[in-house]
Amino acid sequence: MRYWFLGDKLHHPLRVPKIDSNGTAFITFHEFLEAVAIKNLRDMSRGLPQTFSLQKIRSAIKVAQEKFQIEIPFADSRHQIAYDDKELFVFLAGENDPTQLTGKHIGQMGIHSIETDYLNFINFDNTTNLAYEFIVGEYFDRQIVMNPRVMFGEPAVRNTPCSAPDLWSAVKAEGDMAKVSELYSVDFDSVRASCEYCKVIGYAA
Numbered sequence: 001m002r003y004w005f006l007g008d009k010l011h012h013p014l015r016v017p018k019i020d021s022n023g024t025a026f027i028t029f030h031e032f033l034e035a036v037a038i039k040n041l042r043d044m045s046r047g048l049p050q051t052f053s054l055q056k057i058r059s060a061i062k063v064a065q066e067k068f069q070i071e072i073p074f075a076d077s078r079h080q081i082a083y084d085d086k087e088l089f090v091f092l093a094g095e096n097d098p099t100q101l102t103g104k105h106i107g108q109m110g111i112h113s114i115e116t117d118y119l120n121f122i123n124f125d126n127t128t129n130l131a132y133e134f135i136v137g138e139y140f141d142r143q144i145v146m147n148p149r150v151m152f153g154e155p156a157v158r159n160t161p162c163s164a165p166d167l168w169s170a171v172k173a174e175g176d177m178a179k180v181s182e183l184y185s186v187d188f189d190s191v192r193a194s195c196e197y198c199k200v201i202g203y204a205a
Contacts, residue, residue, distance in 0.1 A: 014038070014058055029148040033122055033131040034075040040118035041074075041083065052088065060088040060101040067107065068092060068099075075131035077124035082114040089114055137200065142193035155197065157190040164194035165203055171195055 014035070027035075038057055045052050060081065064073035068090065074081050078093045081101070089098035089110060097109045123133040123145075133147040142157045144164055150156060154163035162170075162184050170180045171191065181188045197203075 012058065014054060014061065029132075029153060030072050030075050030130055033134055034072050036134050037074040037081075037118060037122055037131070040121065041081075044115075044118050045083065052083065056088065056102050060090075063101045063106055064090055072130065075122070076129055077131070078129045080116050080119065082116045083118075084110075084114045091116075137197050139193040139196040140189045142190050144193065144197045157186075157193050160186050160190050160194075162186060162194075164197050167191050167194035168198035168203060 042052055042057075061073055064070040064079070064081075068079065070076055070079045070090070073079060073090065080091045082089045082091060082098050087103040088101045090101055091098050095109070098114055100106055100108050100110055121135045122131045123135070124130065125132045132149070133145050135143050135145050136155050137144045144155050145158050146153050146155050151163050154165065156163045160167075167180060167184065167186065167190070170184065171177055174180050174183070177191045177195065178188060180186075181191045184191075
């Protein structure tokens with residue numbers, strides 16, 4: 001992700017990161033979720049005749065921003081980005097047919113079958129229409145999510161008061177999931193799910 005947002009000597013970044021008062025580059029949570037959506041899209045396109053390059057995705061973002069005034073096109077539910085086996089499209093607000101963002105027919109509407117399945121792990125705010133939550137995994141019927149409104153975006157089982165890493169660390173310290181469940185007032189399966197997630201990603205307590 002660092003490469004995507006900072007680029008290198010040969011490649012431009014997907015979008016220019018913001019700079020804080022200390023001169024440190026950073027991205028917003030919406031931009032992070034856009035990067036997640038882009039990664040999902042590229043992963044799902046690997047079996048197609050043409051995997052979507054970052055150059056093509058940069059081009060799609062530029063057209064969406066300049067031609068249609070969509071600032072964060074991969075993280076805005078009003079205008080969903082879609083794809084076929086070669087090109088990227090956008091469903092503009094109120095339109096039933098997609099408009100082409102890349103290729104020879106930019107700006108023209110298409111009527112053939114296209115996909116938006118790469119958005120399945122992202123939830124959108126019904127008021128702002130922007131992406132606000134990323135489902136990072138599901139274990140024991142509990143979803144682990146990242147939401148900037150909850151614990152500053154730390155991964156956590158939805159509707160629990162503790163982050164997954166906090167519960168994982170507590171289990172490592174106490175040596176007993178049932179005890180942690182009681183101490184933190186979190187149901188047992190949420191503790192199990194948090195521990196499983198941390199083990200899967202290799203989190204060090």
